[in-house]
Amino acid sequence: MYTYDAVLGPSSTQEQVYAATAQPIVESVLEGYNGTVFAYGQTGTGKTFTMDGGLDPRQRGVIPRAFDQIFAFIQGGDCGASHFLVRASYLEIYNEDVRDLLASNPRNALDVREDAEGSVYAKGLHAFLVKSPAEMASVLQVGKRNRVVGETLMNRDSSRSHAIFTVTIERADQAPQGGPATGGTIRVGKLNLVDLAGSERQMLSDMHERQSATGAVGERLRESARINLSLSALGNVVSALVDGRTGHVPYRDSKLTRLLQDSLGGNTRTVMLACVSPAPASAGETLSTLRYAHRAKAIRNRPRVNEDPKDAMIREFQEEIACLRAQLASAELPAGDPAAGGGAERLLPAEEMGAQTRSSASTRALNAQDGGSRLAGAAVGQHAAVAEAAAAAAAAQAEALTRQQAETHAERAKKEELARQLRELESRMLRRDAHHSGRDNPRRVANLAAKEADGLKQVAEVARAHMAARKINASLQVELEYTADALRSQEAARVSAEERAAEERAALLEDARRLRQQLALQDLVLASFVPAREVSKVLQRAHWDEERESWALASPQASGSADAPAMHARRPSATPGALRPTCAWARAAAASGAPRFLAENILVLERDVPARAALGFDDPGAQAALDALFEWREDEPRLELPEGRAAFAGLDAPAWGALPRASYEARPQSARGRPRSGSEFGARR
């Protein structure tokens, strides 16, 4: 029997699903834990629907509801002052490639790395700072458009990849006096929202069978093979964690298990949503999913609050803000400084100042001249000199003041830039003040709405630019895929041609080896049995007949060689009456006794005549009996002996006559009337 933490039937609402599964996980993430919610199940059972949901607000899935919960908490009215930094990233694992769904080119594969603390991450993955559920939803939409989906018989928009939407929430508590927290605790929670690809158990060996179940063909088959590879790796990890017998957990077997390493048996609170189909035809898959989920339930994770991590971005923000504030403070001009604030209005331009000074001096000089009629001339000259000195001093003072004014302007510009940077940085951090709810204050709500609208505009612009880039990318991608296909087919043709050539070469080598063997054998036969002279004669006459594709022997005359007449002349001529052609030279050689030329009868045997009995020789009739015996012809059935010769050789006539003819027939008779075959030469002997 299988047991689960919650079972939600077909009539359950999305809200109930969220409350039973993801809500507690999101709460933990806001407290600084890692959390993972992943949907597992056969294709078409509603994983994507559960995670994303439908268009109707009541059908919103786990992901948008999690956004709401996160920002509701940040903007909520609970006690405690905190600053939050929220980032979102979105990736998919397609055919064992990790792809950034928010990148300008989402088809680029990212490397999976492990940091010094053992956390696994995708290198180069974009993370966007978000400040509202609407911004987060925009990010999600951009990523979803980039995700690979394909049609199968069981689902028109089947997810062909595993998608992981990650929200990282950094939280800095105990902000001092309304400013950003610089010395307080920092907690970082990471929420993984995972929509796995369909878990149809499609092994390569039974692909054809599966093909009929899912309608997957071609690319779908390859995708399914990869999907099942990573899902079986996930199953192996689950088994290894549950069994606990082996210390080794095969996280490295797939990118999916690598990236979910922390979520399975690590520092994460994890919920697995097992989606099943009520269709009887899917009973096998349903049972397999239920078994899988039951096993996964036994995994024991070790979640802990991630406090003060070294790489917290919010800390960098705080330090930067503190630094900017310090710079701003040092840039403050003293209150009494005439150049500060409204001091500029009290300042006179240098030229004006000099002119005023000069005019008062000349006035004083004129007055002195007026008085000259009444005063002595020496006194007039003294007053004029004093007036000149006063004018020079006033001009120098005016110049110094102009310089000071320019410096003040520059400092003010710098200060304004610092203030702008500070505002910008602070605006990226979300702030939740103690005893203050944004929803209570209409002006604050209006401000937030305006900011959100700005943010949305920005995200929309980014999305538009992204879409334009995507279109270009898509056409380039199509071209690239076309070229890649052409290259692949050329490569396949080249490989098969090479293989064919290699086979043919091997066959040719084998033929050549066999032909060499035959040639060697024929050489052996020639060398052993055919005189070299005869061989050379054949070689001279042999020629290759192109039409018949075979060797032929030319007649001696046609061969045209110088030896041809001699060869012809040396040919032995047949001897009339002889059993075979015999030349005169052979006859002479035979007469000399050379066995080679003794025709067939090279053994000369004496006639095997029984020893003569005295009776036989004494009896003159014996010769007649012997003669009769020699004269006995094969067509005569019986040997007729002369009268009275029955007692010859101890045999009576009936016994002679009864001698079976077969006893004599074994002997060959080459010529009629002759006892045996024999050549002329043999006959003479």
Ligand SMILES: Nc1ncnc2c1ncn2[C@@H]1O[C@H](COP(=O)(O)OP(=O)(O)OP(=O)(O)O)[C@@H](O)[C@H]1O
């Ligand atoms: N609870 C539900 N209420 C209404 N419609 C649903 C529900 N669950 C699933 N659907 C519909 O069923 C279809 C398939 O669902 P979905 O795409 O979520 O399956 P999936 O498990 O993600 O499949 P795949 O693994 O192939 O991606 C979709 O059209 C979806 O809208």
